[in-house]
Amino acid sequence: MSKETFAFPPELIERLARARSVAVLTGAGISAESGVPTFRDPGGLWERFRPEELANVQAFLRNPDLVQRWYAYRRRLVREVEPNPGHYALVELERMVPDFTLITQNVDNLHRRAGSQRVVELHGNLLRSYCIDCGRPADEVDLEAAAEGKPARCPTCGGLIRPDVVWFGEMLPEEALAEAYAACERAEVFLSVGTSAVVYPAAGLPLEAKRAGAYVAEINLQPSAIADEMDALLLGKAGEILPALVAAVRQARNAG
Structure with missing residues (x-):
């Protein structure tokens, strides 16, 4: 799919282009595009x-x-899998934004392998x-x-x-959760990527950011449980939408 296929809300591009603080929440959807099997897959x-x-x-x-x-x-x-274009697009977005926080529910380490630096792992890391x-x-x-x-x-x-x-019945790491909430408070733009928004407290982070004044956009194959609360809903693969979004933001920054 080409970059020109996507018609992004102008306000999303404008806000991302001038934002000094951005937070992103990622879920299983972005990893699935790399071929990461869930633990419910046959094996x-x-x-x-x-x-x-x-x-x-x-x-x-x-x-x-x-x-x-x-x-x-x-x-x-x-x-056996590799980061996909969605992971790498977030690395590029991090380079553009002075205060960038990537909050992930995934434990597969793909964000770090792609090169993301400021990663908050809410559910831990499978490789540790x-x-x-x-x-x-x-x-x-x-x-x-x-x-x-x-x-x-x-x-x-x-x-x-x-x-x-983090296993069933365990609390999320206090330090990671505190860092995530702090990022929500600071964010001017919040992106929710590939998460169904049904597992709390992570599912509530986009709404926390919105309450604090952030422009909140969701990127998903299907609308999440809180999609109606979002300022923008972008339906499609993160590996296609994120690179196109970052390219549009880069163009807007250069033009400005």
Whole structure:
């Protein structure tokens, strides 16, 4: 799809072109365009389990070897995909804006791989892990030991190693959530990209930004649960819309 295909609201382009503070929220939609499978996709052994049966503390303590192997499997899948044009467009937008915050619900590390610098990971990062007892960060090699049939343990204290992601029933990291809310308060423009807006508190961030005075735009294949509250709704693939949007903003900045 060509850049000329998109007719962006003039106010969105004008505001982005002059904005000194921008916040972006991304969800599973942008990663899906890179081919990242969700944990609900079929995958041999794992078809026998529901995500809720594996992604929680109780399951981990009951069968750490099984849970560690599931996450080792998911990490291998993530490494096989690459950031898409939507990820790279956000990197370019970050370079244009003095105060830019990228808030993501994704744990696949694709934003960082693309080159984004100011990333707030609300749900953690699949490629990080740590000891549940002493908190020591764990090398990925430690977790891969689970594939040998025994739980990976911390070499310092012997505690179990878990992935640094938010599991069902856990609170979001306080520091990350505080940083996200602060970005919403400062933002002049807020973009919500590829998220269905049904999982709170992340789903409420666009509305927090709007209440604070930001112009809020949604980019999605289908309207989200809060689409009616947005100032602009852009339907389509993030990998097509974001590059075209950034190109239009760059043109407006150069013209101004």
